[in-house]
Amino acid sequence: MPHELTIDLRTLQEQIEQHACAYGLDFFEIIYEVLDWEEINEVAAYGGYPARYPHWRFGMEYIELSRSYAYGLSRIYEMVINNDPTYAYLLAANHLVDQKLVMAHVCGHGDFFKNNFSFAHTNRKMVDEMANHAARIRRYMEAFGEEEVEKFLDRCLSLDNLIDYNAPHIRRSHYEPPRDEQEPPVEPRRLRAKEYMEEYINPEDVLAAERQKLQEKQRREERFPSHPQKDSVLFLLENAPLKNWERDVLGVVREEAYYFAPQGRSKIMNEGWASYWHSKIMTERALDPSELVDYADHHAGTMAPYPGRLNPYKLGLELWRDIEERWNKGRHGSDWEACDDFEARKNWDTREGRGRERMFEVRRHYNDVTFIDEFLTPDFVRKHGLFVYEYHPSTGQYVISDRDFAAVKEKLLFGLTNFGQPWIEVVEANHLNRGELVLSHRYEGVPLKLDLARETLENIHYVWKRPVHLETHVDEEPVVLGFDGSSHTTEPRKE
Amino acid sequence: MIKRIERDRRRFEDIVRGKIKQDLKRHLTRGELIGRRGEELVSIPVPQIELPRFRYGRRDTGGVGQGPGDVGTPIGSDGDPVDGSGAAGDAPGHHIREVELTIQELAELMGEELELPRIQPKGAESLTVPKNRFTGIKRAGPESLRSFKRTYKEALKRQLASGSYNPRRPVIVPVREDMRYRSFREEPEAIANAVILYMMDVSGSMGNEQKEIVRIESFWIDTWIRAHYDGLETRYLIHDAAAREVDRETFYTTRESGGTRISSAYQLAADIVQREYPPQAWNVYFFHFSDGDNWGGGDDEKCFTLLHERLLPDANLFGYGQVESRYGSGQFLHALESHLQAENLVLSRIEERDAILRSIKDFLGKGK
Numbered sequence: 128m129p130h131e132l133t134i135d136l137r138t139l140q141e142q143i144e145q146h147a148c149a150y151g152l153d154f155f156e157i158i159y160e161v162l163d164w165e166e167i168n169e170v171a172a173y174g175g176y177p178a179r180y181p182h183w184r185f186g187m188e189y190i191e192l193s194r195s196y197a198y199g200l201s202r203i204y205e206m207v208i209n210n211d212p213t214y215a216y217l218l219a220a221n222h223l224v225d226q227k228l229v230m231a232h233v234c235g236h237g238d239f240f241k242n243n244f245s246f247a248h249t250n251r252k253m254v255d256e257m258a259n260h261a262a263r264i265r266r267y268m269e270a271f272g273e274e275e276v277e278k279f280l281d282r283c284l285s286l287d288n289l290i291d292y293n294a295p296h297i298r299r300s301h302y303e304p305p306r307d308e309q310e311p312p313v314e315p316r317r318l319r320a321k322e323y324m325e326e327y328i329n330p331e332d333v334l335a336a337e338r339q340k341l342q343e344k345q346r347r348e349e350r351f352p353s354h355p356q357k358d359s360v361l362f363l364l365e366n367a368p369l370k371n372w373e374r375d376v377l378g379v380v381r382e383e384a385y386y387f388a389p390q391g392r393s394k395i396m397n398e399g400w401a402s403y404w405h406s407k408i409m410t411e412r413a414l415d416p417s418e419l420v421d422y423a424d425h426h427a428g429t430m431a432p433y434p435g436r437l438n439p440y441k442l443g444l445e446l447w448r449d450i451e452e453r454w455n456k457g458r459h460g461s462d463w464e465a466c467d468d469f470e471a472r473k474n475w476d477t478r479e480g481r482g483r484e485r486m487f488e489v490r491r492h493y494n495d496v497t498f499i500d501e502f503l504t505p506d507f508v509r510k511h512g513l514f515v516y517e518y519h520p521s522t523g524q525y526v527i528s529d530r531d532f533a534a535v536k537e538k539l540l541f542g543l544t545n546f547g548q549p550w551i552e553v554v555e556a557n558h559l560n561r562g563e564l565v566l567s568h569r570y571e572g573v574p575l576k577l578d579l580a581r582e583t584l585e586n587i588h589y590v591w592k593r594p595v596h597l598e599t600h601v602d603e604e605p606v607v608l609g610f611d612g613s614s615h616t617t618e619p620r621k622e
Numbered sequence: 623m624i625k626r627i628e629r630d631r632r633r634f635e636d637i638v639r640g641k642i643k644q645d646l647k648r649h650l651t652r653g654e655l656i657g658r659r660g661e662e663l664v665s666i667p668v669p670q671i672e673l674p675r676f677r678y679g680r681r682d683t684g685g686v687g688q689g690p691g692d693v694g695t696p697i698g699s700d701g702d703p704v705d706g707s708g709a710a711g712d713a714p715g716h717h718i719r720e721v722e723l724t725i726q727e728l729a730e731l732m733g734e735e736l737e738l739p740r741i742q743p744k745g746a747e748s749l750t751v752p753k754n755r756f757t758g759i760k761r762a763g764p765e766s767l768r769s770f771k772r773t774y775k776e777a778l779k780r781q782l783a784s785g786s787y788n789p790r791r792p793v794i795v796p797v798r799e800d801m802r803y804r805s806f807r808e809e810p811e812a813i814a815n816a817v818i819l820y821m822m823d824v825s826g827s828m829g830n831e832q833k834e835i836v837r838i839e840s841f842w843i844d845t846w847i848r849a850h851y852d853g854l855e856t857r858y859l860i861h862d863a864a865a866r867e868v869d870r871e872t873f874y875t876t877r878e879s880g881g882t883r884i885s886s887a888y889q890l891a892a893d894i895v896q897r898e899y900p901p902q903a904w905n906v907y908f909f910h911f912s913d914g915d916n917w918g919g920g921d922d923e924k925c926f927t928l929l930h931e932r933l934l935p936d937a938n939l940f941g942y943g944q945v946e947s948r949y950g951s952g953q954f955l956h957a958l959e960s961h962l963q964a965e966n967l968v969l970s971r972i973e974e975r976d977a978i979l980r981s982i983k984d985f986l987g988k989g990k
Contacts, residue, residue, distance in 0.1 A: 169627045183637055186630030187671065277633070285673045432688045442688070516697055517684040524696040528684070539686045549676050573678050582674030597676075 132159055135223070140230055146412045147234035151487065152404065154237030155251075156212040159230070163219045167203055168192040170216055175208040176257045180264035180379070181273075182280055204425075205229040209240040209390065211251035224418040228425060231408040235401030238490075243397070245389035245494050248296030253386055260379045267372045279373055282586040283380040289359035290384050292392065292546045297385035301352075301361055313341060355552040359566065360384075362553045367590045377590070391546050392494045399443015400490055402429065406444070437513075445511060446502055447486060455482035495543045503539070505532040513539075541571070549575055551597070564591045568599035575599055584610040637671065729849035732842060736982060739989030741850040741938075754806045763803025772802035816851040816905035816938075818844065819894065821887045823912035825862040826879040832945045836911045837874050839943065839978050843909060846986055851905065857894060861887035863917070867894070884916050884954065885924040892932040901936035908933060909941040909985070914952025922957045934964050941985040946973045 132140065140159060147154075162170060172189035173179040192203070204225065207215040215233040217226055240246050250256050268276045291298075315337035320328035347353055356362045360381045364374060390397070406426060414422055430441045453459050457477030466472055489498070507513075508530075515529040515538045529535070541547075550569040558565045564587065568575060580597065587610075588595045594611040598620060601608075609616040687697060732738070759772055777796035781787040787794075820840055822828070848854045858873035859865055862880035865887040887910065895906055916922055933940055944955040955969055970984035971977070 169625065172627060172630075181626070181629055181633070183630055183633040184671075184673070186627065186632070186634035189627050189631055190634065281673060285675055288675050288677070437686050437688055511688060512690060513686055513688050514691070514693075515684060516687050522696070525684070525698045527687070527691050527693050527695045527697060530693060535686055538684065542683070542685060547678075549678060551676050568676070573683050575676055576679040579672075579674040580676055583676050586674065 132161060136161070136217070136226060139223070139227060143227065143230040143408060143413060144234060146408045147231070147238070147404065150404070150407065151483075152234055152238040154213060154234060154241050155210075157215055157233060157237055158212050159215050159217050159233075161217045161219050164196055165193070167206070167216055167218050168196060171203050171206055175206045175214065175216070176254060178254075178258035178261045180261040180280070181268065182277065182284075184284075204429075205232055207233045207236045208254070209246060209249060209251075209386075210254050211241075213237045213240065214254065222421060224415075224421045225425060227413055227418075228405055228409060228422060231405035231413065232401045234408070235404035236397060238404070239393070239397045239400050242491050243389075243393060243494075244492055245295070245392055249386055249389060256386075257383070260383070263375060264379065267376065271372060276372075276376065279376055280380070282589055283377045285583050285586045286360055286363070286377075286590070287380050287384040288546070288548045289551060290361075290381060290388070291357040292388055292548065294358070294385075297382065298358065298361060301356065301358070301365055313345070314338070315341060351556050352553060355554045355567065357550075357552045359551065359553045362556070363587070363590050366556060368592055369590065373590075388546065389494075392496070392543075393498075395439045395443040395446070395495045395543075396490070396493065396498050397443070398440045399445075399447045402440050402444040403447045442511075446498070446507070449504070449507055450489060450502055451482035451486055453482070454485035455480055496540060499536065499539050499543060503536050508532045508535050549573075554598075558596065561593070563594040563596065565596045565598065568597060570600040570605075574601060574603075577601065580608060581610065581615050584608060584615070588612055634671075641671070725845055726849055729845045732846060732982075733849075736979065736986075738846065738983070738986050741847065741986075741989055753809060755809045756804050756806045757809075758805045758807070759802050760805040761799075761802065763805060767804045769802050769804050773800050776800040776802060814851050814905060815853045815855075815903065816847060816907065817855040817857065817895075817899050818847060818907040818909065819857045819859060819891050820873065821859045821861065821865075821891060821908065821910040822873060823862070823882055823884070823887075823910075824860045824876050824878045825882045825913075825915070826877075827882075827913050827915055827947045828877070828945070829947060830877075832913065832947050833874055833877075835945050835972055835975060835978060836943075838975070839911075839972070839981060840909065842978075842982050843941075843985060846982075847907060855899075859887050859890055859894075861890075865890040881917050882912070882915055883921050884910075884912060885921050885928060888925055888928040888933060892928060895936055896932075905938045906936055907939050907941075908937055909943065911943045911945055912952070912954060913947040914944040914954035915947075916952060916954045916957075922954065922961075925954075926958075926961050929958075929962060929964075929967070934962075934966060937966055939966050939968060939985070939988070940964075941968045941970065943970045943972050943981060943985070946971070 136159065140157070144157070168189055170177070171192055172185045179185060196203075203216075203218065204221070205215070207213060213233070213236075215229075215237075217229060221229070264276065264280070315334050317329045317334070352362065360377065363369075364377055364381065369377065409422055409426075430438065430444065432438050432441055456475055457463070457479035458472075458475050463472075463475065466475070489502075493501070509532075513530070513535045514527045515531075515534050516525045517528040518524075519526050550571075551566055552569075553564065554567045555565040556562070566587070580599070584595055584597055594609060597608045599606065599608060601617065605620050607616075607618050607620045609618065689697075691697065733740075759769060773796050774794060777794045777800040778787070780797075780800060781794060822833075822836055844854075844856065856870070857867060858870055859867050860873060860876055860878075861882075861884070862878045863883045863886065864880075867890065868876065891908060895901070895904075899906055916925070929940065942955065942958060944952070955971060958967075958969055966988075968985050968988065970981040972981045
């Protein structure tokens with residue numbers, strides 16, 4: 128059971144929040160709960176939400192967390208959820224200096240949640256909403272059977288990345304642009320011409336091209352949906368023959384996926400931001416000299432780059448510091464870009480002093496993709512030793528393949544765009560006039576994991592009830608994967 | 623408050639157990655279980671349960687890392703829990719999950735999977751231990767053993783006899799004399815004991831792969847038989863041209879280069895059983911693994927005699943498994959087939975790892 132904050136911790140919270148506000152951080156009211164390690168593992172298994180619907184994967188998480196805690200592999204220092212008020216958890220067994228650090232870190236997250244644009248449309252009462260979801264799903268389980276509902280949940284969760292990650296907010300319904308009132312013309316319009324001028328004014332090849340365009344347009348009008356729909360889950364919600372409870376369950380899964388999406392889209396920024404602020408608050412204001420060593424140890428532990436791995440805390444923190452320095456010293460703009468004198472660059476300082484200000488602007492208006500795109504510089508990549516790695520099938524090893532700035536940036540962005548998920552959209556729902564569903568994967572040179580893709584198709588089929596197809600590439604050849612309820616097919620297709 | 627997580631955890635464990643059952647065949651033919659055997663529990667690795675999604679394989683995408691090293695420096699091999707750039711950090715790396723089963727559960731799973739009949743132990747009468755059994759009723763005893771029913775009956779009888787019973791208000795009040803208590807007696811109870819004698823040919827032609835097959839197969843045989851007996855003893859004999867008894871470790875690791883005289887092992891086995899495990903009190907199992915390349919010179923005949931006269935009469939089961947080696951397979955199996963017919967003699971040919979399952983079924987499918 129959550130414990131009341133002790134007087135010590137409450138005083139600490141007040142102090143830390145005063146420091147944070149003095150720096151200009153702005154957050155909702157923060158409510159801390161102190162938990163022992165079993166409780167914190169339980170809460171963490173549910174993603175920090177006190178009430179979630181029943182599902183085995185939370186049990187799986189819990190076992191993993193408890194084991195790795197028991198074996199001393201990892202422990203949870205900090206957990207905070209985007210809500211108003213913002214909830215955060217403290218591990219009872221932690222040292223006071225750890226609690227300080229966590230509180231400072233949480234202030235950073237709280238500020239980011241409240242002010243970054245991508246969280247602007249998230250539900251700030253999500254704790255309540257999730258509890259409602261849980262209650263509804265429990266009710267369905269009582270009415271239709273635990274097994275049945277959980278199985279359907281599994282299917283829904285397998286589709287939960289088929290949403291529009293780039294949408295600024297969740298859409299309640301799909302907007303289909305209105306069709307033209309009149310029948311679209313089938314024949315291209317001819318210009319009036321005298322008979323002997325006809326073939327010059329209305330040349331046959333132009334007319335043919337025009338005719339083809341019209342036909343294409345007409346075909347599209349007849350197609351449903353008329354434009355590819357990225358939010359495939361919404362499409363299924365609105366058009367698949369689901370039972371009412373099934374529709375609601377799918378809706379719940381979609382709702383939560385949209386709620387979590389901004390966190391995935393701003394992981395590097397958000398963690399970096401919180402780390403920047405905990406280090407500022409701790410080192411400049413809150414730290415007692417006697418706590419220095421412990422603080423440094425734990426801070427270093429969080430920032431440690433695992434061999435060959437990218438630590439979003441570290442990358443984010445360093446990028447934020449880089450931004451601060453660059454806008455403090457005026458290291459941006461065309462003069463800076465054009466300068467290639469090593470000495471001059473090294474000592475470049477226009478005393479612009481806008482570092483902090485720029486940071487606050489950036490934290491409001493950027494997400495990971497735009498953040499990396501704009502603020503990752505060749506100097507930064509070189510200084511921090513970033514590299515690209517690839518898998519070598521012959522040796523079975525991951526190998527550093529490139530240290531070039533462009534390659535690093537491209538790879539990073541690839542992993543972040545669309546949240547690192549393949550771009551898949553619904554293109555047709557009445558394929559061959561037989562109500563078959565066609566999804567299309569926008570191929571970017573990386574194939575889907577085939578076995579998982581087939582299983583996912585089965586789940587879509589279960590929802591759609593008619594054969595489903597996925598246009599994608601296998602072995603660099605364009606193909607259509609199909610599932611008709613009993614067997615899988617793979618057929619070549621023309622681009 | 624009942625922890626909600628308990629329900630989710632149980633659901634997950636149920637699913638995992640189901641998955642183990644599905645994958646049991648794969649586990650059975652791999653050696654990985656044996657090394658993980660603890661006191662009572664066996665840990666079985668389960669592949670992570672991952673909900674299918676449209677996603678990229680990690681191998682195909684590669685990623686971005688940080689640290690020293692030139693182009694071409696390896697940073698980790700396949701299977702390392704290296705996360706992609708999107709998800710590293712606070713989430714712990716994903717390991718292969720393990721689930722713990724008791725040996726008993728494991729045996730049951732295998733039995734179900736292979737449709738093995740349960741073993742009927744023989745000689746159940748001959749070996750006994752004292753055991754407490756509730757057999758009667760006494761007038762005195764501890765309150766915890768009071769028999770409510772009998773006490774009630776006595777009280778009812780007494781009240782009827784004395785006329786104090788009122789059918790309109792049937793209140794029964796027992797007094798001291800009505801009290802009845804359950805009583806127990808020590809009785810000898812039969813238990814079933816078993817011994818398995820493993821014999822293995824360690825001549826030059828039995829390579830590591832052959833030994834591994836023997837190891838895996840005997841682990842499962844052990845597990846199954848153990849599930850049916852209270853006490854199970856195992857003895858290990860190795861032989862090339864001569865036989866000797868060794869410990870378990872040596873049994874699986876020794877490799878010698880001599881020739882093969884199978885009769886030497888049979889002789890030793892028969893002696894051990896005669897000396898230490900009287901067949902009236904013991905269920906005796908023999909399992910012999912060899913590549914079947916026996917020396918000529920009448921040794922085969924000697925084996926037949928030993929089997930016929932000394933081993934088979936005492937044995938619940940005599941299993942002979944012929945493991946195919948690089949040099950092909952010997953003639954011993956054929957020879958046995960054509961010379962001996964006995965209900966408790968089972969012959970099985972194990973060509974490769976995948977044949978282990980079938981072979982286990984050969985051996986244990988008779989319910990002996």
